[in-house]
Amino acid sequence: MLSRIRRYAIFTTILVVFAVARVHAETAERVVLLEADTLFTVDPVAVTAVKHEQNLKQSAVTATVVDFATIDKQGIGGVKDIITAAPNFFMPDYGSRMTSSIYVRGLGTRIDQPVVGMTVDNVPIADKNLYDTTLPDIERIEVLRGAQSTLYGRNTMCGVVNIYTLSPLRYQGIKVRAEYGSRNAIRAGASAYFKPQAGLGASVSAQFTHNDGYFRNSYDNSLLDKQNCGDIRTKFQWRKNFLSIDNTLAITVLNQYGYPYTYAGAIESSKEQNSELIGTICYNDPSSYNRIGVTEGVTARHDWEKITLTSITAYQYLNDRMVMDQDFLPQSYFTLEQAKQQHDISEDIIIRSRTNTRYKWMVGVFGFYKHQKMQAPVNFLADGIENLILKNINQHSGYPGEYRWGKADGSMGDNLLLGSDFITSTTGFAAYHESSLTAGRWSFTLGIRFDNELISMNYRNFTDSYYTAFPSDTTKNPSEVALNIDDKGHLRRDFFEILPKFTAKYDIDTANNLYLSVAKGYKAGGFNTQMFSEVLQRRIKHYMGMYQDLDIEDIITYKPEESWNAEIGSHFSTKNARFSGDVALFWIECFNQQLTVFPEGQTTGRMMTNAGRTRSFGAEVSFNALLAEGLLLNGAYGYTNARFREFKDGVNDYAGNFIPYAPQNTASATLSYTLNLKSSWLQSITLSATGRGAGKIYWNERNDISQPFYATLDSSLRFEGKIWAVDFWAKNITNTRYNLFYFESMGNAFLQRARGTSVGVRVNLNL
Numbered sequence: 001m002l003s004r005i006r007r008y009a010i011f012t013t014i015l016v017v018f019a020v021a022r023v024h025a026e027t028a029e030r031v032v033l034l035e036a037d038t039l040f041t042v043d044p045v046a047v048t049a050v051k052h053e054q055n056l057k058q059s060a061v062t063a064t065v066v067d068f069a070t071i072d073k074q075g076i077g078g079v080k081d082i083i084t085a086a087p088n089f090f091m092p093d094y095g096s097r098m099t100s101s102i103y104v105r106g107l108g109t110r111i112d113q114p115v116v117g118m119t120v121d122n123v124p125i126a127d128k129n130l131y132d133t134t135l136p137d138i139e140r141i142e143v144l145r146g147a148q149s150t151l152y153g154r155n156t157m158c159g160v161v162n163i164y165t166l167s168p169l170r171y172q173g174i175k176v177r178a179e180y181g182s183r184n185a186i187r188a189g190a191s192a193y194f195k196p197q198a199g200l201g202a203s204v205s206a207q208f209t210h211n212d213g214y215f216r217n218s219y220d221n222s223l224l225d226k227q228n229c230g231d232i233r234t235k236f237q238w239r240k241n242f243l244s245i246d247n248t249l250a251i252t253v254l255n256q257y258g259y260p261y262t263y264a265g266a267i268e269s270s271k272e273q274n275s276e277l278i279g280t281i282c283y284n285d286p287s288s289y290n291r292i293g294v295t296e297g298v299t300a301r302h303d304w305e306k307i308t309l310t311s312i313t314a315y316q317y318l319n320d321r322m323v324m325d326q327d328f329l330p331q332s333y334f335t336l337e338q339a340k341q342q343h344d345i346s347e348d349i350i351i352r353s354r355t356n357t358r359y360k361w362m363v364g365v366f367g368f369y370k371h372q373k374m375q376a377p378v379n380f381l382a383d384g385i386e387n388l389i390l391k392n393i394n395q396h397s398g399y400p401g402e403y404r405w406g407k408a409d410g411s412m413g414d415n416l417l418l419g420s421d422f423i424t425s426t427t428g429f430a431a432y433h434e435s436s437l438t439a440g441r442w443s444f445t446l447g448i449r450f451d452n453e454l455i456s457m458n459y460r461n462f463t464d465s466y467y468t469a470f471p472s473d474t475t476k477n478p479s480e481v482a483l484n485i486d487d488k489g490h491l492r493r494d495f496f497e498i499l500p501k502f503t504a505k506y507d508i509d510t511a512n513n514l515y516l517s518v519a520k521g522y523k524a525g526g527f528n529t530q531m532f533s534e535v536l537q538r539r540i541k542h543y544m545g546m547y548q549d550l551d552i553e554d555i556i557t558y559k560p561e562e563s564w565n566a567e568i569g570s571h572f573s574t575k576n577a578r579f580s581g582d583v584a585l586f587w588i589e590c591f592n593q594q595l596t597v598f599p600e601g602q603t604t605g606r607m608m609t610n611a612g613r614t615r616s617f618g619a620e621v622s623f624n625a626l627l628a629e630g631l632l633l634n635g636a637y638g639y640t641n642a643r644f645r646e647f648k649d650g651v652n653d654y655a656g657n658f659i660p661y662a663p664q665n666t667a668s669a670t671l672s673y674t675l676n677l678k679s680s681w682l683q684s685i686t687l688s689a690t691g692r693g694a695g696k697i698y699w700n701e702r703n704d705i706s707q708p709f710y711a712t713l714d715s716s717l718r719f720e721g722k723i724w725a726v727d728f729w730a731k732n733i734t735n736t737r738y739n740l741f742y743f744e745s746m747g748n749a750f751l752q753r754a755r756g757t758s759v760g761v762r763v764n765l766n767l
Helices: 004-027 068-074 382-396 529-543 552-556
Strands: 062-066 116-120 138-145 159-165 173-181 185-197 200-211 227-240 243-257 262-266 288-303 307-325 334-353 359-375 378-381 401-405 415-439 442-471 479-507 513-523 561-573 579-597 607-628 631-647 665-676 684-695 710-720 724-731 739-745 748-753 758-766
Touching (some): 062 579, 068 138, 068 710, 068 724, 378 382, 382 401, 382 415, 382 529, 415 529, 442 529, 479 552, 529 552, 579 631
Parallel strands (some): 116 159
Antiparallel strands (some): 185 200, 200 227, 227 243, 243 288, 262 748, 288 307, 307 334, 359 415, 378 415, 401 442, 415 442, 479 513, 513 561, 561 579, 579 607, 631 665, 665 684, 684 710, 710 724, 724 758, 739 748
16 A cells, blocks of 8 residues: 555646646647557568567557657666566566566566567577666567467567667667766767668667666675666668668677675574664675677568568677675675676578468578586685584584584685586577468468477586594594595487467457467576586585485476467557557466475575476556547556466475466556647657556565565656757656565575665757
8 A cells, every 4th residue: 555645646746747738738739649559650661570560459469569759758778667568577677687587477587598588670689698788779669478489489488579779771860868867877878870872771879877876785885786888789771672681780788786685684583693684785795797798680681572581690699797795694605606608699581471462471490509608606605614514514424523624724714616617508490380361350370380409518516625524532633635526527408399379360440359369388498507506515515424315417407398378369449549458368377387496405506497387367458548639648557366286395385376576466557748839949848657566576485475566656857859858757756665576595584675766867869
């Protein structure tokens, strides 16, 4: 329940918008229609959507389209900026920009493979570590929900996000933007768009973002979430008769500081040792995330009389490094470092019919190769060695004496490096087909994809240390034991999937339709690289007299996740288009659910396991309404009921419980009024207010800790001239307090709080 102050703030903002609309409606000259789900008119010179129809309102798919006008006025720079604008789509801003967790219709995961794919200018983003990035000059964003695996393949079992940047063939000139906000938040950039001759366009964009951070580490009073990011993008487009070629090169560099995780206390009150730290962020080891990403993509298309051939060739390079104080306490337990160097090459060839006949078809082949090197050492420090290793061993090993770490003279006793190196290669190949038949008002589509993936890993697990056994009999000398473990091995997995899809659509008229869709989706399997430190710990305990039975291949690998998705929906619009929208009902049955768990007895690793089966159903609605001339209302609401059908962690049975981390409700509404003026220097004034909400969110499988539904309010005031625009904005003006993230580690609970109120100003120049 919102407090009286928050309710009053929301009511006052909406009242102001309506009041301004009533006073100025008669002076407005024209309507600027900003639709969250809009029909986007595509210039024929552009290569845009390749795998689906341009007009998503006429397709049997649930989609949200954010157009250029909305992106420009709201300062949208990436997917996280449209959170909750698409029903049942949730991408929280927690952890670091490496995390990029996305939850759609109740499904999602915190680590490894995502449930949603992403493309930028038709080029697939091969690694989710690059999902959370800021792009200059986004032209539109499409959020397609429901299984898209038939056309897009792996890791699109809940949808795909397609981002398109501005075309130099449609816009020429110089764009300059600058933004300043709370906490010294800076976003500045410039773009140049050229068309030296007919059919040839080129552009270059550069952007820099910075903020000082919102949270402090009380251990040393440092700002935790400070970050700097730079992006450069070049784009070339060439059109000649029936041939078109697009080339895009993007480079991003990110430097981000640590994780703002607040200590919430010990899970068992009897074990509380840091009660004075509850409610504070306090840890002693540095944490950060650094990233360099390069994406090069070429889209070539040739149109013949009856068919179109499109080739999408892409190369991506990712070099990132995460450093984390994994205990998030002022004690010195252990730290984690994960460094990755990755190369991805992919090729997608699509042939589709282009005749306007009752029968249309598309066939395609897709292949990719991914080569990844990773170093993931875990460094145990003094407190971790004592409390997590020695205490356990001395209590249970049965040795008549005491083990101590290091040599007998005490040297090398405050550090234990558990090294893990991996070289992983993944090769995939797929063939897919889709046929569509129109019979009067009915349209039917049948698709199928054959997808094969081979993943192999060469690993090295090593440590070089000492421990000393001190016998109870003091007449005997202590004995030093060298731990020289250097395990090497090879793992291999082969996955094959058949992914069918069927849709039926009935056109009530040109603007209204009903549709049914049934499709299979899947999320790729893989290896639990974070568990190798646990494997090494158990080897060490075995050396010290504690037998640890462990099947490496069983604990390291996990299988693909599969789902069957069914939905019925409708796209609707009034004849005058003053009111339009979408509504959908969905049902998802998920098998071999990939879940992040903490295995019994482990201390440092998380693992993905196929532990359960889930069911998710719900509803979505979004609409756009022109209430009066210049007065617009856009809204979206999603409800999800996602529960475990089967899930046992070896101790507890969670069948019937809600899936954690995915919100049961998402909601957003934007009310805006645009006053158009006759002045030569000031063309329009726009006042808008946006409310967003999400929840209830359960934080664990037990469902005993949760975040209730919360709502925030944003507002903006825009002054726009012919070549300039100035926006004054405020986010979370009600200063709503809620938690973005909760987790448990080593018997302690941690949470990440949301940011409070922030304000700023944004300036755009189009020269």
